[in-house]
Amino acid sequence: MPSVNPPRGMRDILPAEKSRRERVLTVIRDRYRAHGFDEIETPVMEEYARLHAGIGGDNEKLAFNVMKRGLDAEAIRAAADSPASLTDLGLRYDLTVPLARYYASHRAELPTVFRAIQIAPVWRAERPQKGRYRQFMQCDIDIIGDASSRAEAELIVASLDTLDALELTGASVRINDRRALIWMLESFGFSETERPGVLITIDKLDKVGADGVVAELRSREATAPAVDAFEIFLNREHAVDGGGFGDQQIRGMLPPGAPDEIVDHLVSLGAAVASARPGADVPLVFDPFLVRGMGYYTGTIFELAHPSVTYSLGGGGRYDGMIGRFLGQEVPAVGFSIGFERIVDLVDSQDSTDALAVVIVHDRDVPTAELLAAKSALVADGVRVRLEQRTKNLKGLLERAASDGYRQFATLQAGQAPDTLDLKPLS
Numbered sequence: 001m002p003s004v005n006p007p008r009g010m011r012d013i014l015p016a017e018k019s020r021r022e023r024v025l026t027v028i029r030d031r032y033r034a035h036g037f038d039e040i041e042t043p044v045m046e047e048y049a050r051l052h053a054g055i056g057g058d059n060e061k062l063a064f065n066v067m068k069r070g071l072d073a074e075a076i077r078a079a080a081d082s083p084a085s086l087t088d089l090g091l092r093y094d095l096t097v098p099l100a101r102y103y104a105s106h107r108a109e110l111p112t113v114f115r116a117i118q119i120a121p122v123w124r125a126e127r128p129q130k131g132r133y134r135q136f137m138q139c140d141i142d143i144i145g146d147a148s149s150r151a152e153a154e155l156i157v158a159s160l161d162t163l164d165a166l167e168l169t170g171a172s173v174r175i176n177d178r179r180a181l182i183w184m185l186e187s188f189g190f191s192e193t194e195r196p197g198v199l200i201t202i203d204k205l206d207k208v209g210a211d212g213v214v215a216e217l218r219s220r221e222a223t224a225p226a227v228d229a230f231e232i233f234l235n236r237e238h239a240v241d242g243g244g245f246g247d248q249q250i251r252g253m254l255p256p257g258a259p260d261e262i263v264d265h266l267v268s269l270g271a272a273v274a275s276a277r278p279g280a281d282v283p284l285v286f287d288p289f290l291v292r293g294m295g296y297y298t299g300t301i302f303e304l305a306h307p308s309v310t311y312s313l314g315g316g317g318r319y320d321g322m323i324g325r326f327l328g329q330e331v332p333a334v335g336f337s338i339g340f341e342r343i344v345d346l347v348d349s350q351d352s353t354d355a356l357a358v359v360i361v362h363d364r365d366v367p368t369a370e371l372l373a374a375k376s377a378l379v380a381d382g383v384r385v386r387l388e389q390r391t392k393n394l395k396g397l398l399e400r401a402a403s404d405g406y407r408q409f410a411t412l413q414a415g416q417a418p419d420t421l422d423l424k425p426l427s
Helices: 015-034 058-061 073-078 096-109 149-165 177-190 195-202 205-219 224-237 249-254 258-277 340-342 366-378 394-403
Strands: 045-047 065-067 087-091 116-121 135-144 172-177 284-286 302-304 314-318 334-337 357-362 384-389 406-412
Touching: 015 116, 015 135, 015 149, 015 172, 045 096, 045 340, 096 116, 096 135, 096 249, 096 334, 135 340, 149 172, 149 258, 149 302, 149 314, 149 334, 172 177, 172 258, 177 195, 177 224, 177 258, 195 205, 205 224, 249 258, 249 394, 258 284, 357 366, 357 394, 366 384, 366 406, 384 394
Parallel strands: 172 284, 357 384, 357 406
Antiparallel strands: 045 087, 065 087, 116 135, 135 334, 172 302, 302 314, 314 334
């Protein structure tokens, strides 16, 4: 007999959990829309060549590919040395690559500065573990067509506002700039060819510490004087005051001589976010070692942090070069993604029930016509209604209904008029 379990790394969602997830999604969607973003939808599949065009980073290795239709055994044997030739489509592994394709296709129909919402599932062939799934929901907002720091500021403010609306107050955003990272590596003396590998190692700083990063760089045989300079800088970092998000604080956390263009961009971003949240501390933290693994980031990068957990709740950055791969000309773009699967576990499950939700408990002999008449009368008044035949364990039936979001119940007997139902609270 085949297994009745869902595919490994995927889940069935029971009614109570589905209700809670939809409530959280409604809040996210409403806050995004309040900030002027418009929701779009793209297909769950994209062309194989697009998903493997070198713009998706390591996620390209995790893509689920779809075999071409109609292949016979001979064609499959002929492609044994080239599995990619067996596929022409793949499930999307994120929402950014489809958005870039979408904008390139519909640019003439969209505003000059386009603010997009995408809330949809994506698929990655991850190794399943706690909190990591092969199918999961992403909640993205992106701004295309604005190269200024205003775009990043809008995304950050909208994302922080969304967490506030979910009562996850106290969030902050770690910020860096890929241009600052590259400049920093140049200033230490790392060659252009070794920088991608150096960034991969620096990205492990939170896990292995400064000594672990330096040791790995030496084991990779990175340029020795550059590693020495980087080690000195790492040790110096402990004495730097990282408070605030002004020019002095940012320059103090970078090697001397940081480019004005990069620092000014970050400072203006901080000022814009501060103006949108008067009376509160600026929830921005400059982190010169924030890397984010996606190779398509070209400028500002950020991650969403919350004091209740040690992991990030989302992130994003500027990817000005991606859309140009489809259009043949550069188009500025920046996006922010909330980690829905992580956030939904933190949201208080209270108030997840419907304000007007009633269970009608009836005896076996009540005619179907009378049941539907009573149900329809309540539905017409905006009430959510479930019909349940009375069981011996009435308490268990009502407890299950309460767990599914129902707040009231009524009993219905044969011949009883719908307007005589006596609604009682479930708890």
